[in-house]
Amino acid sequence: MDVDALLEPGDSMTSTMSVAVVNRNYLSTGENTQNIKSYLLLDSDLKGAIESPASYFVDDEVYTSAEKLDLLMLVHGWRTYLWDDLTQTPTPSLEDWNDAGINVSGYVKKLLWKAPLPNAELSMDYIFRYNNIEKATTDQNGRFLFKHIYFIDSLKVMINAHTKEGSRNLEIMLDPVPKKDSVVSASILKSNCFDVDWNMGFMRDNLFRRNKELEFNPEKGTILLKGVDIVKKKSSIIRSFGENPWADRTLTLTKDDYRFQNIVNYLVYYITGLNEDPDGHLKKGRRSYMIIVNSSILNLRDYKTVRIKDVKKIAIYDDPFNSESGSIIVYLNQSHLFPQYDDYTKGRIIPKLRGFDRPAIFYSPKYTLENINSPKPDFRPTLYWNPEVSLANGKANLDFFTSDEQAQYLVFVEGISKNGKICFGTNSFEVKDKK
Numbered sequence: 001m002d003v004d005a006l007l008e009p010g011d012s013m014t015s016t017m018s019v020a021v022v023n024r025n026y027l028s029t030g031e032n033t034q035n036i037k038s039y040l041l042l043d044s045d046l047k048g049a050i051e052s053p054a055s056y057f058v059d060d061e062v063y064t065s066a067e068k069l070d071l072l073m074l075v076h077g078w079r080t081y082l083w084d085d086l087t088q089t090p091t092p093s094l095e096d097w098n099d100a101g102i103n104v105s106g107y108v109k110k111l112l113w114k115a116p117l118p119n120a121e122l123s124m125d126y127i128f129r130y131n132n133i134e135k136a137t138t139d140q141n142g143r144f145l146f147k148h149i150y151f152i153d154s155l156k157v158m159i160n161a162h163t164k165e166g167s168r169n170l171e172i173m174l175d176p177v178p179k180k181d182s183v184v185s186a187s188i189l190k191s192n193c194f195d196v197d198w199n200m201g202f203m204r205d206n207l208f209r210r211n212k213e214l215e216f217n218p219e220k221g222t223i224l225l226k227g228v229d230i231v232k233k234k235s236s237i238i239r240s241f242g243e244n245p246w247a248d249r250t251l252t253l254t255k256d257d258y259r260f261q262n263i264v265n266y267l268v269y270y271i272t273g274l275n276e277d278p279d280g281h282l283k284k285g286r287r288s289y290m291i292i293v294n295s296s297i298l299n300l301r302d303y304k305t306v307r308i309k310d311v312k313k314i315a316i317y318d319d320p321f322n323s324e325s326g327s328i329i330v331y332l333n334q335s336h337l338f339p340q341y342d343d344y345t346k347g348r349i350i351p352k353l354r355g356f357d358r359p360a361i362f363y364s365p366k367y368t369l370e371n372i373n374s375p376k377p378d379f380r381p382t383l384y385w386n387p388e389v390s391l392a393n394g395k396a397n398l399d400f401f402t403s404d405e406q407a408q409y410l411v412f413v414e415g416i417s418k419n420g421k422i423c424f425g426t427n428s429f430e431v432k433d434k435k
Helices: 037-041 053-057 067-077 083-090 186-192 201-213 255-258 263-270
Strands: 003-005 018-024 102-110 121-126 130-138 143-150 154-162 171-173 251-253 274-276 282-284 288-293 311-318 324-331 351-352 382-389 395-397 408-416 422-430
Touching: 037 053, 037 408, 053 067, 067 143, 102 274, 121 143, 130 143, 154 171, 255 422, 311 422
Parallel strands: 288 324
Antiparallel strands: 003 395, 018 382, 018 408, 102 143, 102 171, 121 130, 121 154, 154 351, 251 311, 274 282, 282 288, 311 324, 408 422
16 A cells, blocks of 8 residues: 655655554444544534534535534534734743653651751662663752653662762652542543444444354464374483473572672673673673573563572573573572562662553564465454554555455545644555455
């Protein structure tokens, strides 16, 4: 599918646009649809709920779009803009406009006293202490603020504080995280939003399609097989006995090992020839090791945050069939799986901060020459969705696979140009039986 932005000379699509391809039957029969044009030019300027707002921008057999908009304006009031007042309002400074990230605030006080400590120096670091995140200094009231900290999911950090003289006889107190989500009663939402009528025909057909898919997914994504032949091949590799018989080497940690900052320092010390390269990979000669902590593969940054005191044992596996790969399995103590308090250290706290949710990626099956003729049905009502389609010279090329559902599909393209022009386009195509 080729997309071409037909804009006036001097205008362009510098940002991204969104594209969606859905089954026509998926939409409601009442056409309670909304698009970027109807929202910006209609809903945002008129008071009250508007049913089928997108239909007011389409000519039909009885009324034109202009006539329908005139009739709508007879029964709806519009919002008033006092342009004279807006022009007299001073424009705020945009020096600190970049506010992406979260703020971590609190105060520092003297140990065993409530007196605040001004001019105390704080640093927020990753647990392994190799990379600093941010630094701050308390004001006259002992308060501090780390601004615009950005990270995904949850992260344990280490906040250290000391006075100008270097004393750590102090205590760090974090402010409670404010709740950002507001609770709105269902009655208020119902009075501001119209009811959306579902296409009952599609819902009925969709139930049949789901039952067909269950034949191939009886238990959460598993595939029902008719028969399986299990072939056992005896390996000539001899391993050691014990709790991890297939490991080339097993290391059990003791309290004496708590002196190491992280598991990397520990492994480099005890395994001869193991080193950390400039990119953070653990290598022994040509062999590069993958770090797995409690069945989770961690990236270079995260595995250094694992504290030594939380580790029970470490198993090293060298791939006998590949001289350039291996695995290091880290087993954590059972107590680490439950909430626990860190050992108290003066002038230090190790809070767990909640970052931003990891963005979800729209699922689209990957078809190849090997699985394109698979008997497993594919009844996706949404064939394609991408909110960030980039254009090159005003054009974009998209490709996707259709589903097994023989129906008509609608294409919706939305965006805003550099000069504020609303870009909205639709198209349709039909999927038929290839026979």
